[in-house]
Amino acid sequence: MPELPEIETIKNGLLEKVLGKPILEVEVNNASVLRGGKNIFKKTLGGESFTDITRRGKMLIFEIGENVADKKFLLARLGMTGRLVYFDSDDALWGGYSFKDKKSFSHKHCHVIFTFEGGGVLLFCDVRRFGYMEIVDEMGLKNKLEEFGPEPLSPDFTLGIFRDIARNKKTNIKAFLLNQKYIAGIGNIYADEILFESKIDPQRSIDSLSVKEIRAVYDAIGKILKKAVANRGTTFSDYVDAAGDKGNFKKFLKVYGRAGEQCLRCDTKKIRKIKIAGRGTSYCECCQK
């Protein structure tokens, strides 16, 4: 499940690999992962290069070309199982590349292939096809960006801002953390880890949280996400970075995926798993109140 730390890691990897490289060809094997037509997609990208790559929440933004007057952007969302992997040679496409996770790398799930000058290829693969790519103009990008709450690792994301966002919310803290319009980039893994770190029961409603508890959640958001970025994200099942490598944060997970196991903090209760907002939620009844 690529969340903020995973998308950030992919973005950094792609910046090193594809920035400024002319795109020779775009092959679309499955147009259902494109929003908008395949022809517009190929026409917009052909002969251009990515002049910048940024991230907003779980969305990747590729700036296309040097034309300042009429900028276009490629937006990529990976959904649950989407991957963006770069290979220095297109041998990868024909089985000649020693991919580190061969089992889950299947040509049949490669929906878009970008070929760069010099022979590098960038693959957009997605088994479940929840992910998609889309070309937008400046206005379209602006509209998309407005759907997101603040970036939790930005200096603009202050305790005061967090309190303002949380004010008057009736929903539970877990659903709140997952909602991209409140804070951008948190998904199911980090929501559970943040609530474990801050010792808050995921079922608690926002308006029941004390000033101190709000601050604990705020602090945990920064702490967990920073550490996850530093460790190149979490690989639970599908996630790999732009080079095909797994993330290293899994070993630091304290609740996610530990249902039925002894709590690592209080060592008195087993981690319980319930469903909140339709999502599996792991927490310790003993230490999260």
Next chain:
DNA sequence: CCTTGTGTTCTCCG
């Protein structure tokens, strides 16, 4: 049946 990110639709409430 389970898994989750996101886009849509439904329902509730003032």
Next chain:
DNA sequence: CCGGAGAACACAAG
């Protein structure tokens, strides 16, 4: 009856 918030559902396939 309108708007907004929040909840519920739909989707995909291993």
